[in-house]
Amino acid sequence: MRVPVVCPYCGVGCRLYIEKTPEGYRLDYADDILGIPNEKGSLCPKGNAVLDLFSKDRLKKPLKAKEEGKFVEISWGNAIKEVAIRLREIAKDDPNQLMFFGSAKTYNEPNYLIQKLARMLGTNNIDHCARLCHSSTVAGLKAVFGAGAMTNTYRDIEMADVIVIWGHNYAETHPVGFRYVLKAKERGAKVIVVDPRYTRTAWFSDIFLQLHPGTDIALANGMMQVIIKHGLYDKDFVEKRTVGFSELKKTVEKYSPERVEEITGVPAELIEEAAVTFARAENAVITWAMGLTQSVHGYDNVRAIATLIAITGHIGRPGNGASPMRGQNNVQGACDLGVLPNVFPGYQAVTDPDKRKAFEKFWRVPLSGEVGLTTVEATHEALRGRVRAYYIMGENPVISEANSRNVLRALRKLEFLVVQDIFPTETTRLADIVLPATSMLENEGSLTNTERRVQWSFKAIEPPGEARPDWWIVSEIGKAAGFTRSGTGGFNYNSPEEILREINAIVPQYRGITPERLKRNLAGIHWPCPSEDHPGTRVLYAGGFLTPDGKAHLASVDHRPPAETPDEEYPLTLTTVRYVGHFHTLTMTGRSELLRKRWREPFLEVHPNDAERFELKEGRWALIETRRGRYVARVKVTTAVKPGVVAIPWHWGANVLTNDALDPVSKIPDTKACACRVKPIGDAEAKRILEELRNEGVVA
Numbered sequence: 001m002r003v004p005v006v007c008p009y010c011g012v013g014c015r016l017y018i019e020k021t022p023e024g025y026r027l028d029y030a031d032d033i034l035g036i037p038n039e040k041g042s043l044c045p046k047g048n049a050v051l052d053l054f055s056k057d058r059l060k061k062p063l064k065a066k067e068e069g070k071f072v073e074i075s076w077g078n079a080i081k082e083v084a085i086r087l088r089e090i091a092k093d094d095p096n097q098l099m100f101f102g103s104a105k106t107y108n109e110p111n112y113l114i115q116k117l118a119r120m121l122g123t124n125n126i127d128h129c130a131r132l133c134h135s136s137t138v139a140g141l142k143a144v145f146g147a148g149a150m151t152n153t154y155r156d157i158e159m160a161d162v163i164v165i166w167g168h169n170y171a172e173t174h175p176v177g178f179r180y181v182l183k184a185k186e187r188g189a190k191v192i193v194v195d196p197r198y199t200r201t202a203w204f205s206d207i208f209l210q211l212h213p214g215t216d217i218a219l220a221n222g223m224m225q226v227i228i229k230h231g232l233y234d235k236d237f238v239e240k241r242t243v244g245f246s247e248l249k250k251t252v253e254k255y256s257p258e259r260v261e262e263i264t265g266v267p268a269e270l271i272e273e274a275a276v277t278f279a280r281a282e283n284a285v286i287t288w289a290m291g292l293t294q295s296v297h298g299y300d301n302v303r304a305i306a307t308l309i310a311i312t313g314h315i316g317r318p319g320n321g322a323s324p325m326r327g328q329n330n331v332q333g334a335c336d337l338g339v340l341p342n343v344f345p346g347y348q349a350v351t352d353p354d355k356r357k358a359f360e361k362f363w364r365v366p367l368s369g370e371v372g373l374t375t376v377e378a379t380h381e382a383l384r385g386r387v388r389a390y391y392i393m394g395e396n397p398v399i400s401e402a403n404s405r406n407v408l409r410a411l412r413k414l415e416f417l418v419v420q421d422i423f424p425t426e427t428t429r430l431a432d433i434v435l436p437a438t439s440m441l442e443n444e445g446s447l448t449n450t451e452r453r454v455q456w457s458f459k460a461i462e463p464p465g466e467a468r469p470d471w472w473i474v475s476e477i478g479k480a481a482g483f484t485r486s487g488t489g490g491f492n493y494n495s496p497e498e499i500l501r502e503i504n505a506i507v508p509q510y511r512g513i514t515p516e517r518l519k520r521n522l523a524g525i526h527w528p529c530p531s532e533d534h535p536g537t538r539v540l541y542a543g544g545f546l547t548p549d550g551k552a553h554l555a556s557v558d559h560r561p562p563a564e565t566p567d568e569e570y571p572l573t574l575t576t577v578r579y580v581g582h583f584h585t586l587t588m589t590g591r592s593e594l595l596r597k598r599w600r601e602p603f604l605e606v607h608p609n610d611a612e613r614f615e616l617k618e619g620r621w622a623l624i625e626t627r628r629g630r631y632v633a634r635v636k637v638t639t640a641v642k643p644g645v646v647a648i649p650w651h652w653g654a655n656v657l658t659n660d661a662l663d664p665v666s667k668i669p670d671t672k673a674c675a676c677r678v679k680p681i682g683d684a685e686a687k688r689i690l691e692e693l694r695n696e697g698v699v700a
């Protein structure tokens with residue numbers, strides 16, 4: 001029997017079948033299911049290689065550390081008991097000494113449970129990788145439109161006449177979703193790409209705006225200046241549906257294309273052309289991702305883009321809208337279900353006394369109204385000794401967080417670290433207790449893709465050893481911690497379906513998305529879906545916005561440089577990127593021989609002028625140094641990057657270099673721009689440094 005599952009990698013949310021045959025498991029394309037994100041069943045290299053990894057060196061038994069990195073196997077009973085007792089003990093002194101990490105790599109149901117556990121223990125210290133990713137989108141879009149999610153779907157991208165792709169290497173990072181862009185292009189749509197690198201995505205562009213890293217606000221303001229000056233904004237929309245236009249007009253007046261050319265390096269004529277093309281389009285969308293969000297002014301970057309969308313009226317209609325492309329397979333769901341320190345499930349603020357009361361009644365415990373810590377803040381608090389224990393479900397912060405050496409020191413300082421993963425990782429190595437989870441394909445549940453599309457994925461593969469579903473592990477810990485009441489006040493669950501029904505009851509956006517409906521409807525349902533007979537919502541804001549007055553709040557923001565800019569000592573800007581064949585910290589794709597062979601190692605992209613200036617040679621080793629650390633990679637000399645900018649993928653551990661300065665609003669770290677210097681080094685020296693970093697445990 002072919003079992004329908006959802007790809008466990010990225011936020012596109014492709015479907016595929018897995019079939020058990022006498023020769024082993026077999027992958028098949030879901031080409032007969034209508035309306036799914038991957039029409040005709042097509043998959044990208046990672047999706048195609050999905051079966052490659054689930055049998056390799058998995059975690060199969062709960063482990064307890066004897067010393068760092070040395071473990072003994074223990075029973076599930078003892079593991080659960082020990083975790084619950086230690087969490088309770090530390091919570092007794094002060095629950096804010098605990099920090100919880102949910103996981104965008106697992107289903108909605110365990111994510112709902114882990115935030116419920118944190119909150120029932122008395123703390124809002126719960127966060128996940130969205131903090132390093134789209135936290136500036138969530139905060140920025142909430143400020144302008146009233147809610148933080150993508151306002152449209154892939155179908156709308158396909159229908160657009162102009163598609164602006166901003167700080168987003170769409171072709172490599174959402175490859176199957178990118179087909180909707182190609183379909184629009186075949187129909188004659190214009191593609192505008194904004195990126196400091198000439199990426200595979202830029203290759204498909206009609207207009208390419210190659211800006212200096214960290215100058216996005218200036219560019220957006222320049223485009224708005226042109227649009228307002230030529231009267232190309234949507235006057236009716238601005239008047240009826242927005243506030244703040246006169247202040248915006250004043251702010252962007254200063255950003256003439258000539259001045260913006262000086263700041264961004266983009267020729268003034270191209271800025272004009274892009275602005276006019278976007279504003280004149282009947283239907284237009286802007287997609288964005290990490291190039292825009294991962295910045296100390298990520299919140300303002302997003303507000304500027306949302307404002308550009310609003311003044312041109314490109315929102316609230318099919319074929320238009322704001323498309324922040326969510327990255328992980330279930331990062332949208334983890335956010336929706338309150339794996340964030342400031343909101344309960346359904347984006348209900350912990351600081352709102354009425355919302356808090358409703359959750360206190362539902363879970364039958366008193367709850368904290370104090371906003372909790374974010375991931376990077378928790379690292380800083382752990383270093384100060386104020387956070388004493390972490391429970392990490394499905395994240396690998398030692399490789400993924402900015403300034404990773406700090407993370408390593410923080411995790412070592414903790415009194416108690418629990419990590420729940422499917423593989424041994426750089427983070428499990430530091431754990432006191434390791435809990436072996438089943439992978440998504442070995443268990444079932446609901447997950448939510450970037451389009452707010454909730455889909456059910458079924459169990460297709462038998463889990464190895466004693467690995468258990470994430471929802472089961474968290475509910476056992478919840479019961480062992482004393483939350484044994486029946487119903488919504490405890491953790492007595494027998495299935496993910498039961499948990500989703502609890503979510504249906506308390507999360508307004510998910511009210512009509514029941515397990516029964518999802519199992520019947522394999523193409524899923526887009527939230528908000530307020531009742532069981534509601535079809536789900538594809539396009540947001542056809543009526544009012546979700547701000548208190550129903551209007552879009554236009555943002556007037558000024559250009560500022562990144563937290564760290566080049567100087568004499570560190571003369572280049574370093575940015576970090578992704579490869580199509582690898583996912584994040586390599587825990588999964590690094591175990592696929594096929595992918596590892598094709599995408600073998602990280603390359604440092606350097607412009608020919610800089611290669612000459614710093615004596616770097618194609619294919620030879622470079623030493624890259626920043627104020628936080630050093631790292632080595634082979635050199636790729638290319639005009640894809642601008643002079644003065646170097647780029648490196650972070651999959652293998654480049655976060656030893658990056659800056660953990662934070663955006664004050666979204667608390668996202670500045671992983672797309674920091675100052676660095678480079679120089680050539682020999683083979684032996686490079687290998688020695690890599691070995692050192694590996695022994696230290698900061699690179700994969």
Ligand SMILES: Nc1nc2c(c(=O)[nH]1)N[C@H]1C(S)=C(S)[C@@H](COP(=O)(O)OP(=O)(O)OC[C@H]3O[C@@H](n4cnc5c(=O)[nH]c(N)nc54)[C@H](O)[C@@H]3O)O[C@H]1N2
Pocket residue numbers: 010011133166167168169170172173174194195196197199212213214215216288289290291292326327328575576577578579580581582583584647672673
């Ligand atoms: N193959 C693959 N796909 C993935 C992932 C993966 O690891 N591998 N991860 C998933 C996740 S979680 C996410 S969030 C997405 C991320 O998807 P993307 O954001 O597309 O990925 P990145 O390569 O990190 O960054 C995108 C682009 O930002 C550009 N950039 C750098 N600095 C700036 C700047 O200052 N301004 C602008 N405008 N652009 C800049 C970079 O040159 C890069 O091309 O991908 C998802 N899909």
Ligand SMILES: Nc1nc2c(c(=O)[nH]1)N[C@H]1C(S)=C(S)[C@@H](COP(=O)(O)OP(=O)(O)OC[C@H]3O[C@@H](n4cnc5c(=O)[nH]c(N)nc54)[C@H](O)[C@@H]3O)O[C@H]1N2
Pocket residue numbers: 103105106129130132133134290294327328393394395396397399400401402420421422423425437438439440470576577583584585586587588650654655658671672
């Ligand atoms: N320099 C730099 N740093 C970055 C970025 C960047 O662009 N530049 N991007 C940032 C972004 S956008 C993101 S999203 C973060 C990602 O950061 P992380 O989420 O820390 O990275 P992953 O490697 O995806 O870690 C997920 C972990 O979950 C495990 N896992 C997989 N499936 C399951 C499951 O079903 N259950 C459980 N319990 N575990 C599972 C995996 O083995 C892995 O260890 O990294 C950020 N870091």
Ligand code: SF4
Pocket residue numbers: 007008009010011012013014038042043044045046047048174175176177
């Ligand atoms: S595009 Fe994303 S969801 Fe689709 S197959 Fe590739 S990794 Fe999986």
Ligand SMILES: [Mo]
Pocket residue numbers: 129132133134326327328
């Ligand atoms: Mo992400």
